[in-house]
Amino acid sequence: MTYRLRIHVPQDESVDAAVEGLVEERFASRLFDEDGTLWGPEAESEASIRLSWVTLHESSRALVPDIVALRDDLRSRGITRVVLCGMGGSSLAPEVICAAAGVPLDVLDSSNPDMVRSAIRDLESTVVVVSSKSGGTVETDSQRRIFEQAFTDAGLDPRDHLVIVTDPGSPLDEEATAAGYRVFRADPHVGGRYSALTAFGLVPSGIAGADIATLLDQAGELVPELSANETGNPGLRLGTALGVAAQQGVDKVVLYDHDQHGLGDWIEQLVAESTGKEDTGILPVVAQSPDDPITADEFVAHLGTSEAPDRPWAAGVEASLGAQFMIWEVATAVAGRLLSIDPFDQPDVESAKAAARELLGGNASLPEPDHVGEVADIYGSSAATIEDAISALLEQVGEHDYLALQFYLDRWALAGLESLAPAVSGRISRPVTFGWGPRFLHSTGQYHKGGTPRGVFLQVTADPVQDVPVPGRDFTLGQFIVSQAAGDASVLRDKGRPVLRLHLHDVEAGLAAIKDALA
Structure with missing residues (x-):
């Protein structure tokens, strides 16, 4: 599936100059070489262990056969309903991937009692994917305990109905492994909001029926362009537009997803959590309609496979979903550089x-x-x-x-x-x-x-x-x-x-x- 992106922000001389500066500094190639010095000395220690997302199109391929095999095994046992228990980066990407693929996935990202209670149904045909990078997310831990009890009360073995996704060595990894659960371990050098193409994005999506191998292919196809030190690099241009606009006081980006797949919600987390610190940042505003009101300190990103309106000053990018994940991740890293913040921590x-x-x-x-x-x-x-x-x-x-x-x-x-x-x-x-x-x-x-x-x-x-x-x-x-x-x-x-x-x-x-x- 190809997404069409239109950014309605003036591509003025300051944007062009900033892009040229990044090209001269070889920002793109250094990013894909996992250079943790790009965001300054204060960010170096964190950034240096958070850049493996640039190679996920290759490193995550080893997960695909195991995920597909598990999906087929579950279906052979009549287990076809997939519930995902996860928060933030553990749930937003799978929600987009499955919506775009047209496959059902119940995303349980809440501690609301009524919402959790309504998810406990059709247990014989349900598999619950429990995703937590830290292994200690209270919402996810609570959901896991509630489902374990529900399966047990229904006379079902929780080990047949729960799948765990976490970082290696986390408390959840140790507990789940000891209990005999199926555990998928994600790359610990990828932050949660950059984890769309790790086990956190691929396991629930693949079990639900999305074509995750093609998703990785889509991401890989754009890597040569995103890693090139060229002014036409779409990640550099998008990130520069975001960063320069924010510097000029246009610090809110309106995200309108024409197809309502939830890509705006995923971008919202990526951009807000990465840039919102040190009293600066870019605030995403997820729009319900292209006619939603726009203020002077906002600009618009039209997302989707549907036609988005063209404007004389619009920057356009056409790319598949897997490639869009990569474009926005690169753009967010670029915007962080221009705003002089660390885009990989979340201190608040x-x-x-x-x-x-x-x-x-x-x-x-x-x-x-x-x-x-x-x-x-x-x-x-x-x-x-x-x-x-x-x-x-x-x-x-x-x-x-x-x-x-x-x-x-x-x-x-x-x-x-x-x-x-x-x-x-x-x-x-x-x-x-x-x-x-x-x-x-x-x-x-x-x-x-x-x-x-x-x-x-x-x-x-x-x-x-x-x-x-x-x-x-x-x-x-x-x-x-x-x-x-x-x-x-x-x-x-x-x-x-x-x-x-x-x-x-x-x-x-x-x-x-x-x-x-x-x-």
């Missing part, structure tokens, strides 16, 4: 995790609501109604700010809620992002806390219809997800970001009030 992701652990472990107390209501409790506002609280929050969105909508709800049951973002953007004439919690914590969460300090935040949590205990742990999923939201809010407030949290007791009435207030 751990802060929210630590705050959530403190709340969950009883080392800190959950905040008390500022107002207790029948429909919702309100945190971070003196207002007594949802409408007044949201109105007061919107007044805090300044002329250079963005609004982030964060819904810690069941994204399967409430699909389409993302349309709130363009609606409120049209009202306030500012960029608005939408994130499903806790999914976004492993994506744009880094940018929110470490990037350009211009965010205003609306969090929505809710009482679950039925909570889910986590086997072997002293907390439930309901307790965990509230701790995640409260922990992230605490870190954001410590950084001076305005945060309003609405905890819904009546989800239907609460969402109706939120929609009215945002309209």
